[in-house]
Amino acid sequence: MVVDDTQLIDRLPLLTDTERHQLLYEWNDTAVEFPGDKCVHELFEEQVAKTPEAVAVVYEDAEMSYAELNRRANQLAHHLGELGVKPDDRVAICVERGFEMIVGLLAVLKAGGAYVPLDPAYPIDRLRFMLEDSAPVMLLTQDHLQMLFADAAMPVIELDTAAPVWQEQSESNLDINSIGLTSHHLAYVIYTSGSTGNPKGVMVSHLAVTNFLCSMRQSLSLGPQDVWLAVTTLSFDIAGLELYLPLFSGSMLTNIESTRKYGWRSFARRTPAWHHCDASHASNVASAFRSRLGKIKQPQSSLRWREAER
8 A cells, every 4th residue: 555555455465476376376285196087886896896705784683795785786787777777867766774775876876877865754745846856767766665756757666676677687897988977977966955945956976976085085094994884864965975985995884774763772772883882983963973972871982973074
């Protein structure tokens, strides 16, 4: 202002050129190498090749190895491909937590589709809106949930059928080049809460998910010795961290039942991870997790949680 008192105050520089360069470029130089050309499921397939017989997922008293999970997902993916699923096609999935959920998600990704998670606990009007708005080519669900979608004008596949037609399909990984899939295609479409109006679908690419998960894997140093306790509804974005990060890292995923269905005390009694205290990681808002854990009597555990950064 001493040099030119006609200058506008909001245009005066607060930093020198050197300070500005340091702030904008030097301190913000955070670029790192990561497999940006890989799709989400390809990173899982790489881990399958490394530790095929290791336990990938635990649900209640059952477990599934990396090889078995990959085999089942491949068979369903080949079936979805034969039904016409192609890159960027939306495939709705409404299932309870369990093995079918993990298999269904991976199968949609492997087939080139983008899944649209529908929480069966949501109000029916919200489910119908999301289904209509996302315009999926088909719906994956379970027998006892079909009543929620009685008017669905699309093919419906029951993942819990006793004799699935896809069990004779190939067990081999699908070639992304043959189906025209790249990391820039959609991995999933997830809906906002709709607190300011109708829920809005957010389109998330394989590239975005891979970038985030590779960063988190480096930050947490996850490995085969770890067990991740998955507690988040599939319709919340942080579920991607819970489900895929352990499967990229050779860790074990403990896929627990919904706390909304049973309540936290019953949930603790039903969950082997609490009985054996073998969970090393969980993801939640720390204050909420501490509050809920305080209501549950449990032995000392090495459980660590990652606060959701929202």
